[in-house]
Amino acid sequence: MTWRAQYYGCLAMIKKECIRTLRVWPQIFVVPVISMSLYIVIFGRILNIHINHINHYNYIQFLIPGLLMMSIIGTVFNGAAHSVFHAKFERYIEEPLCSPMYDTVILLGFVLGALFRGVVIV
Numbered sequence: 001m002t003w004r005a006q007y008y009g010c011l012a013m014i015k016k017e018c019i020r021t022l023r024v025w026p027q028i029f030v031v032p033v034i035s036m037s038l039y040i041v042i043f044g045r046i047l048n049i050h051i052n053h054i055n056h057y058n059y060i061q062f063l064i065p066g067l068l069m070m071s072i073i074g075t076v077f078n079g080a081a082h083s084v085f086h087a088k089f090e091r092y093i094e095e096p097l098c099s100p101m102y103d104t105v106i107l108l109g110f111v112l113g114a115l116f117r118g119v120v121i122v
Contacts, residue, residue: 001100001101001102005100006101006102006105009096009099009101009105009106009109010101010105010108010109010112012109013096013105013106013108013109013110013113014109014112014113014116016109016113017083017109017110017112017113017114017116017117018113018116020083020113021079021113021116021117021120022120028075028079028117028120028121029121031075032071032072032074032075032121035071036064036067036068036071039063039067040060040063040067043063044059044060044063071121072118072121075117075118075121076114076115076117076118076121077114079113079114079117080110080111080113080114080117083110083113083114084110096109
């Protein structure tokens with residue numbers, strides 16, 4: 001299989017992952033917002049953490065970047081893993097595996113699809 005065909009196969013896998021990502025948008029946007037809100041409420045209110053300044057940042061400014069990265073990394077990893085396992089259980093992972101596409105191209109398609117999901121979250 002030529003490199004051009006490999007390229008188009010990878011683009012098809014990325015397109016499939018992007019469409020799947022946009023189809024399940026509530027899982028991408030609503031769930032991380034709810035979990036970040038719960039972390040802020042639980043750590044800030046219920047535990048009565050009153051940190052005035054941490055290196056000239058208040059509590060919320062200190063907490064938000066970590067929560068954002070936690071939700072982005074978790075969503076991207078779970079999305080990529082779910083794509084692979086869903087394809088395995090629904091038995092359509094066999095189609096790209098039986099095709100003349102290289103294994104690295106298939107993996108690259110899944111990884112770049114997960115990267116798109118991470119960029120959409122930000």
